[in-house]
Amino acid sequence: MRALNSRFVLIDITNNAASWRHRPRHSHVITMAQRGGAHQQRPSAAPLKQSHPSILRTPMIRKPSDRTTSSNGSSLDCPNPASTSRAAAASACTELDLFLEMLPMRMRGELSGHGEIGELIEVVMDLGRKPLARFPSGDWVISDQPVKHEDLLHSTSKVGDFSDDNRSGIDRCLHRISAIRNRKLQIIGLTCRVGRAVSGSAEIIRDLVEGGGSILVIGPPGVGKTTLIREIARMLADEHMKRVVIVDTSNEIGGDGDVPHEGIGRARRMQVPNVNMQHNVMIEAVENHMPETIIIDEIGTELEALAASTIAQRGVQLVGTAHGMTIDNIIKNPSLQLLVGGIESVTLGDEEARKRKVQKTILERKGPSTFTCAVEMISKTECRVHHRLDATVDAILAGKSPSFEIRQMEHEANVPIKSTVMTKIDHHELSDKLFNENTSPDADYDEEDEQSGLLVNEEKRAEVDFGDEDEYDLPIAKKKQRFTGSTSTRSSPIFVYTYKILEADLLQVATVMGLEDEIDVTDDIGMADAILASASEIKQNPWIRGIAKFHKLPMFVIKSNTMAQMVKAVRMILERGSHISRSGLVNRNSSDIEIEDDAPKRKPTLEEIDALEEVRLAIEYIVIPGGEPVELLPRRSEIIARQLELVKSYQLDAENSGTELNPRLQILPHRLNKRLAPRTLKTTSDLQNETGSKPLTDSSGGTSVTRLPFLPE
Ligand SMILES: Nc1ncnc2c1ncn2[C@@H]1O[C@H](COP(=O)(O)OP(=O)(O)OP(=O)(O)O)[C@@H](O)[C@H]1O
Incomplete structure (x- = not known):
C-alpha cells in the first residue's frame, strides 16, 4: 500500500486489489479488438511503436504506392495530405503519422526513431x-x-487556421497545435500536443457516468x-444510447x-466560432438539440459558469472540466464559484451562533x-x-475535512484496481475519530458501494499515514539550484524544504507578499536553506x-497551516537569511524556531475570536x-485594532469606513510595501487619527499601493 499522509484517516474498502479488478456491472473495457472494424489492430509492420494498447486508431493500410517522396527526397510513411484529400490521408495513416508529418523533416526523422514515440x-x-x-x-531535445x-x-502550413484562442488542429485528428505570437502577431512558437482517443480511460x-449525475472534472x-x-x-x-452533445x-x-x-x-x-461565444453555444445546445448530456471542456469564465448552471437547472446531465488542483481552488476562484453554488458571508444571531x-x-x-x-x-x-460536491463545499467552508475517495487504475489495462475512502482531518481530531467512530466518514457511501457492486472490505480499517506524500498535494515545478550565496547579496532565492x-x-x-523572487521551495533537502514544518507533524x-540537525538546517515551525502563520514564517525566514551567510542560517542551539501566533497571550474573548475569524474568512x-x-x-475600537493587526x-x-461612534474596517485588496519592515502595530487611536476614511499607509510611510495579484486558479 502506498504511503499516505498522517493527516488522513484511511479506510481501505478493498480487501485486496483483486476484489476491485472485477468490473462494475455492465462494464467492459473496450479494446481495439472488441470494437473491430475501424479499430482493428495496427499491422505488425507499422513503423511506429505504440505502447498503449487501448488507443483508438484508424487502420494502417500500407501499400508501396503510399510511400511518397518529399521535396528533399526523403521517403515518407504516409501519403502527403497536400497531394491527396485530407480525409483519405487520415484513413490511410495513423494520427501519429500525420502529427509527425507536420514537423519539419529533420525533426521528424529524429523523433520517429525515439523508443517512446507512442507515448x-x-x-x-x-x-x-x-x-x-x-x-x-521527461523532455528530450529533438x-x-x-x-x-x-x-x-x-x-503552420500543415494545420488548419488558428482561431482567436491561437489554437489549430489537423483535419480529423485530435492533435492540438497552439501558437505563440510576437507583438506583430507573427508566430514565433508552437506547442503541438498529440491528441488521442484512449478507450477505457x-x-x-464509470459508475458516476452511468449514475446520471453531473460531473465536474478538475x-x-x-x-x-x-x-x-x-x-x-x-x-x-454508444453504450447507453444517450443523446450527447x-x-x-x-x-x-x-478533432x-x-x-x-x-x-x-x-x-x-x-x-x-469564437471562444467568447462558448456560453451562447452551451445554451443553444440545450434549446435546439434536445440533449440528455452536454459535454464541455474548460469552463473558465463567469458567463460559462452561469450557462452551466442554467443547463443543470434544466435537468440535463453536464460533464465539464475546469482548471484547478482541488475544489478549494474552484471555491476561491470568483469566476467559477458559481459552479459549486456560489458563496456568501452570513451573519448569525447570537443565539444561532451559540447553537x-x-x-x-x-x-x-x-x-x-x-x-x-x-x-x-491527480494523474x-x-x-x-467527491461523491457529493455540495457536501464537500460545505465542509470546506466550515473549515472541516471533506470526504473523498481515491481511485487508481492499472495504466496499461485501464482497469480500476483500487479505491480508498478518505477524510482529511486534523491531528487533534484524529484520536477521537479513530476511537469513537466505527463508521465510515460518509455513512451513505457504504450503501452506494454495495449497490454498485463494489466489494467492501468487512474490516474497514483506519490507518494513520506516515508517508512522504501529501495526498492533497499535487506536484509543482521546483527549481533545483544550490544556494552558494556568501553574505548580504544573495542572488538566488532562499530554498525552503517544507x-x-x-x-x-x-x-x-x-x-502575495511580493517576495516570490526571494523565497522558493525545494524537494531536495540537500539543497535547502531551511526547513518549514508544522508543529503537529513534528510531534508525530x-x-x-x-x-x-544532520543537514545543519534551521527548522521553522508553524503551529497551524493558516496564511497568517505562513506570512510570518516567510518574513522570519527571509529576515534571518537576508543578512547572514548560509552557515549563519544554521540553528546553532538546534532547537526549533517557533513562529508565534499573533494571538494575544491572554485568553481572547468570544467577541475577539469572532472578529478575527471574520477578518480571516474575508481575506482568504x-x-x-x-x-x-x-x-x-x-466593532469596538480595541477590537478593530486587533483586526487591523491581523490584516497587516x-x-x-x-481603512476605517465607519463613523467615529461606530467604527468598522474595510479591508482593501492592496498589499503593503514589499520591503521587510518591522511591523508597527497601530493602536485604535492611531487608526482613527491617521485614517479617517483614507487608506492607511504602511510603516515605511509610503502611500502608493499596488494591486494584489490574483492568485493562480
Ligand atoms: N489515459 C491516458 N493514456 C494515455 N495518454 C493520455 C491519457 N490521457 C491523456 N493522455 C495524453 O496526455 C496528453 C494531455 O491530455 P489532455 O489534452 O486530455 O489533457 P488536459 O488535462 O485536457 O490538458 P489541458 O487542460 O491543457 O487541455 C495528451 O497527449 C493525451 O493524449
Whole structure:
C-alpha cells in the first residue's frame, strides 16, 4: 500500500486489489479488438511503436504506392495530405503519422526513431531554440539546431487556421497545435500536443457516468481531462444510447474539421466560432438539440459558469472540466464559484451562533451546486472522487475535512484496481475519530458501494499515514539550484524544504507578499536553506529534527497551516537569511524556531475570536482570491485594532469606513510595501487619527499601493 499522509484517516474498502479488478456491472473495457472494424489492430509492420494498447486508431493500410517522396527526397510513411484529400490521408495513416508529418523533416526523422514515440505528449518549437519533445519520462531535445522561421512556416502550413484562442488542429485528428505570437502577431512558437482517443480511460469513473449525475472534472493542464471527457461522451452515446452533445470550443474533443473524430462515437459535436461565444453555444445546445448530456471542456469564465448552471437547472446531465488542483481552488476562484453554488458571508444571531457553536460571521454556499459530484485528477491513472460536491463545499467552508475517495487504475489495462475512502482531518481530531467512530466518514457511501457492486472490505480499517506524500498535494515545478550565496547579496532565492505544509500555499503567500523572487521551495533537502514544518507533524515525527540537525538546517515551525502563520514564517525566514551567510542560517542551539501566533497571550474573548475569524474568512475567501474590498461589521475600537493587526500580518491594507461612534474596517485588496519592515502595530487611536476614511499607509510611510495579484486558479 502506498504511503499516505498522517493527516488522513484511511479506510481501505478493498480487501485486496483483486476484489476491485472485477468490473462494475455492465462494464467492459473496450479494446481495439472488441470494437473491430475501424479499430482493428495496427499491422505488425507499422513503423511506429505504440505502447498503449487501448488507443483508438484508424487502420494502417500500407501499400508501396503510399510511400511518397518529399521535396528533399526523403521517403515518407504516409501519403502527403497536400497531394491527396485530407480525409483519405487520415484513413490511410495513423494520427501519429500525420502529427509527425507536420514537423519539419529533420525533426521528424529524429523523433520517429525515439523508443517512446507512442507515448509522445507534445513537441515544443520556439524560434531560435532547440526543439523539444515531451514524453511521460521527461523532455528530450529533438535536434541541436535551433528552430528557424522556415520550420514554423512548414508546420503552420500543415494545420488548419488558428482561431482567436491561437489554437489549430489537423483535419480529423485530435492533435492540438497552439501558437505563440510576437507583438506583430507573427508566430514565433508552437506547442503541438498529440491528441488521442484512449478507450477505457473513463472506466475509473464509470459508475458516476452511468449514475446520471453531473460531473465536474478538475485538474492541472495536461493531466488528461479532455481525453477523459471525450471517452465519457463516447461511452454515453454508444453504450447507453444517450443523446450527447459536445460543445467543442477548440475542436479538441471532436478533432479538427467538420466531420468529428470517431473517438466521440455517436455523440454530436457543436463547434464554437469564437471562444467568447462558448456560453451562447452551451445554451443553444440545450434549446435546439434536445440533449440528455452536454459535454464541455474548460469552463473558465463567469458567463460559462452561469450557462452551466442554467443547463443543470434544466435537468440535463453536464460533464465539464475546469482548471484547478482541488475544489478549494474552484471555491476561491470568483469566476467559477458559481459552479459549486456560489458563496456568501452570513451573519448569525447570537443565539444561532451559540447553537451552531460557530462564530457569528460564517461563509455559506449560496445555492445548489451545478454539479452533483467532482473528480480531481491527480494523474492519468489516479483521481479523487467527491461523491457529493455540495457536501464537500460545505465542509470546506466550515473549515472541516471533506470526504473523498481515491481511485487508481492499472495504466496499461485501464482497469480500476483500487479505491480508498478518505477524510482529511486534523491531528487533534484524529484520536477521537479513530476511537469513537466505527463508521465510515460518509455513512451513505457504504450503501452506494454495495449497490454498485463494489466489494467492501468487512474490516474497514483506519490507518494513520506516515508517508512522504501529501495526498492533497499535487506536484509543482521546483527549481533545483544550490544556494552558494556568501553574505548580504544573495542572488538566488532562499530554498525552503517544507514538511507536511503545502508548497503551493507557501509560494502563494510569497507571491502575495511580493517576495516570490526571494523565497522558493525545494524537494531536495540537500539543497535547502531551511526547513518549514508544522508543529503537529513534528510531534508525530520527531526524527525530522534529526534530519535538520544532520543537514545543519534551521527548522521553522508553524503551529497551524493558516496564511497568517505562513506570512510570518516567510518574513522570519527571509529576515534571518537576508543578512547572514548560509552557515549563519544554521540553528546553532538546534532547537526549533517557533513562529508565534499573533494571538494575544491572554485568553481572547468570544467577541475577539469572532472578529478575527471574520477578518480571516474575508481575506482568504474574498479579498485575496477575488481582489475585492470587504467591509467588516462595526466593532469596538480595541477590537478593530486587533483586526487591523491581523490584516497587516497578511501584508494587506485597510481603512476605517465607519463613523467615529461606530467604527468598522474595510479591508482593501492592496498589499503593503514589499520591503521587510518591522511591523508597527497601530493602536485604535492611531487608526482613527491617521485614517479617517483614507487608506492607511504602511510603516515605511509610503502611500502608493499596488494591486494584489490574483492568485493562480
Ligand atoms: N489515459 C491516458 N493514456 C494515455 N495518454 C493520455 C491519457 N490521457 C491523456 N493522455 C495524453 O496526455 C496528453 C494531455 O491530455 P489532455 O489534452 O486530455 O489533457 P488536459 O488535462 O485536457 O490538458 P489541458 O487542460 O491543457 O487541455 C495528451 O497527449 C493525451 O493524449
